[in-house]
Every structure is written in structure tokens, then in C-alpha cells.
Amino acid sequence: MGSSAPDFNLPNVDGKMVSLEDYRGKVKALAIVFWCNHCPYVIKSEDKMIVLGNEYLNKEVGFVMISANDKINYPQDAPARMKERAEAKAYPFPYLFNEDQQVAKAYGAQVTPHVFLFDGEMKLIYRGAIDDNMNGDKSETTTYLKDAIDAILADSAGKIEQTDTKPVGCSVKWK
DSSP, X not given: OOOBOOOOXXXXXXXXXXXXXXXXXXXXXXXXXXOOSSOHHHHHHHHHHHHHHHHTTTTTEEEEEEXXXXXXXXXXXSHHHHHHHHHHHTOSSOEEEOTTOHHHHHHTOOEESEEEEEETTOBEEEEEOXXXXXXXXXXXXXXXXXXHHHHHHTTOGGGOSOSBOOOOSEEOOOX
């Protein structure tokens, strides 16, 4: 905890480049989530993340989804399919492709979804799971990511109960 967010400058599904610098000094919290199209855990979490993205849209909170999966062996995670998915689901956040996988390695991404939440100074405040329910239903009891975001917005980041939880998902598909 407290480490600085590794830099990135990656292509979004809309063709524009998105970087960490696009958020520095402009948000109080930035959630970087390693993501993909095919993982059942991502699919089960997708609607929750869209709701969160929309809820915090104009509240100084940024969300960035990054897919680093090998597009050769997992063609459903290739940029064209990512674009289709983002448009079909009306993602309220950028969906970036990390072809060389260096950003995923720099962050220490293990699975999809894997959350890394930074404060406005781009210091790591929380990492792990979105919540304690990976079944996709509404039975979560602890909304780790939402709780951490709310704590940052309330200037209470030091009061986050769980700052490091076990991410549950599909392994990042390394080349």
C-alpha cells in the first residue's frame, strides 16, 4: 500500500490513447481494473462495474479497464471484440488494450478482474476483489471497491477496513 501507480499510455477501444497522466490532478480516486471479455468472473461483475462507473461519473472518480490477455490464443479478448463489448454494454469508462503486457506486469495483475485503487496522489489505497461475491448476484455483504472509493471521497482513506483482498477470477493470459 502507498506505492505509486505505474505509468501507462495505452489504446482505448475508441482508438484514442489513454494515460495515467490523463487522471493525475483531476480525480480524487482512480480504479484501474484488469479486465477481459471472456472470463466468467468478469462477465458476472460487468454490470456491477458499469453501475459503479455511472454512479461516480461526475464525482472526481476515474475508472480504467485494461485487458492484457494474449489475443492470439484468446481472440475474444482482441481489441475489435473489446470494442464490440464496450459499445454493446455502454461502458462508462475506457477499455484499454495492453498488447505487450508490460503494464499488467508493472501493476502485478494476477487475474481478471483485479482491482487497483489509487488516491488523487496516485498512491495505492486498495487492491483485490470488487466485492465479496463473485457469483454475479446481489448477495455481496462487503463492497470493497465502493467502500474504498467512498472513504477516499470522504477524506477517510486511512479508515478503509480491508486494503488488500484476494482477487478472484481467471488468470491473466500471458504470452
